[in-house]
Amino acid sequence: MLAAKNIEFNYDKVRKFEFPDIQMKEGDELLILGKSGSGKTTILNILGGLLKPLSGEVIIGGSSLYQLKGASLDKFRGKNIGIIFQKPHILAPLTVEENLRLANFFVGERGKQNEALLRELGIFEKRKSKISTLSEGEAQRVSIARALANSPKLILADEPTSSLDDENATIVIKLLQEQAKKFQAALIIVTHDQRVKNFISNQVIVGGTL
């Protein structure tokens, strides 16, 4: 389902990154651990089709990601990759529901499962609310719902728990795992948060030891 081979990247001549190869099947989970500056966000960006690597190949569902150009890469990303950021980054002018529908719109989906998704994540009551009225935990759940709105094959989460307390962090990780199972999607969580280690056994460490 997902394969990343011989990925190399450098921001400048001094900081050069080499990443371990990754192989994942549907429903697999992977934790990428690393210190700050170890390049874990970089690998996430590369896997998410946001940053072209210097060399190497990312294959998702049989398509080589960086063979796609321009708008077709954008559409592929919108359709197949759901990205959850450290901060929720919900579009503030839109309501919760509209944030999901925007994700549907960009890839031409109908968004039939939006309602069910919002119910499962416990934010259905807030679907007409603006983001400013949500709590931190609710906002994070909205961003998860939005990432899942197009039933992606790959779910990438960048430090999804770092701003949450233990209780909420556990809820978020559990939610991600549940939803990934449900969609038969591969789940990759990038974090330096030690709490997450207990939930996912399949781990990769980038940038040396912790």
Next chain:
Amino acid sequence: MNMLKLSWKYLIFKPLNTGLNILLLALGLAIITVLILIQDQFENKMTQDAKGIDLVVGAKGSPLQLILSSIYHIDYPTGNIDLKDAQSISKNRLIKNVIPLGMGDNYEGFRIVGTNHDYLELYTVAFQGGSAWEKPFDVVLGSEVAKKLKLNLGDNFIGSHGIGSSSHEHDAHPYRVTGILQPKGNVVDNLILTSIESVWYTHDEEHDHAKMEASVSKTGFPLTEEDREVTSLLLQYRNPIAAVQLPRMINSKSALQAASPSFEISRLFELLGVGVKVIQGLAIVIIVIAGLGIFIALFNSLKERKYDLAVMRTLGASSGQLFLHIVLEGVILTFLGALLGIAIGHLFLAILVMQNEQGVLGGLTAAVFLKEEFLILAFAIGVGFIASLIPAWTAYQTDIAKQLTKS
């Protein structure tokens, strides 16, 4: 959700900013709208009122004043001319027709104009009631006059001396309404028309009752042996040679001057043109400022929104869609500004006309739409497009990964 709705959501997210930009642009476009509306109708009206009049002859003075007073009835007459002089000119072979005018009185601010039936024919009037004057002191009312003063057929009123209202009244002879004209949208709507004789007899000290009962002349000059005066003459040429010879001939006669309506009108427009240009310039400055305002607003909001834009990209938006997203915001802004501006322009003209019913703008209407107004709309959209180009290009080039890692 679609691109239009997305841009709209972002616009109403900042209602004050959006409102201010729309208002500023609307103001500039409203000025242009008013100018276009007035210019179009004013020129039409001016030309229409002067139709069929080749030359105006009156007392020496400003030729423009002569035209304004004798054709448009807005300025004061230059003075009176001797009836004998007037008659001698009208015998010229080059003249097809002469319509004498006698002015100097008003009723409630509406001018009483003494003339003959040829004047009614010149403007091809139609009566909504009654008929033209037959006896002295019979009057025919323009439609506006009848409506404003609520006068009906058979009503009597007493004129006042002078062109404007509030001069002393002639107490002796009341005028009697014998006809009311249909609205034509020209100068006649605002006039009280009567015979030259009426105007003469009002100012006479003695009262000759036999004269009052005699019929008035329907065409040409009234027959009289007395020393009388008229205010001006409206002439029609018999042939094109007249245009060359007549004005020079008349102007060489010391007491009279001849003025050509078409020449004086174009001179007037030239004079007004300076003022119009200044106002136009002002409007364009306002529009440019509005355009800059939109540019700055978009550009500033872009700083805060780079993250939003990057997020949209991760959701599957292409860079072209982001470009469109920003351009649409500019275009929606200016489109609404143009609609509001055109509406304000019409409203403003309606108020202007309402307050100036007897004046120059009297016959204008705000309830017309010109195709130039579509040009305003297109122009505004162009402004929005240009103002949003640079911000849109910046959005187009947003580096997603860098943006997302920056926070």
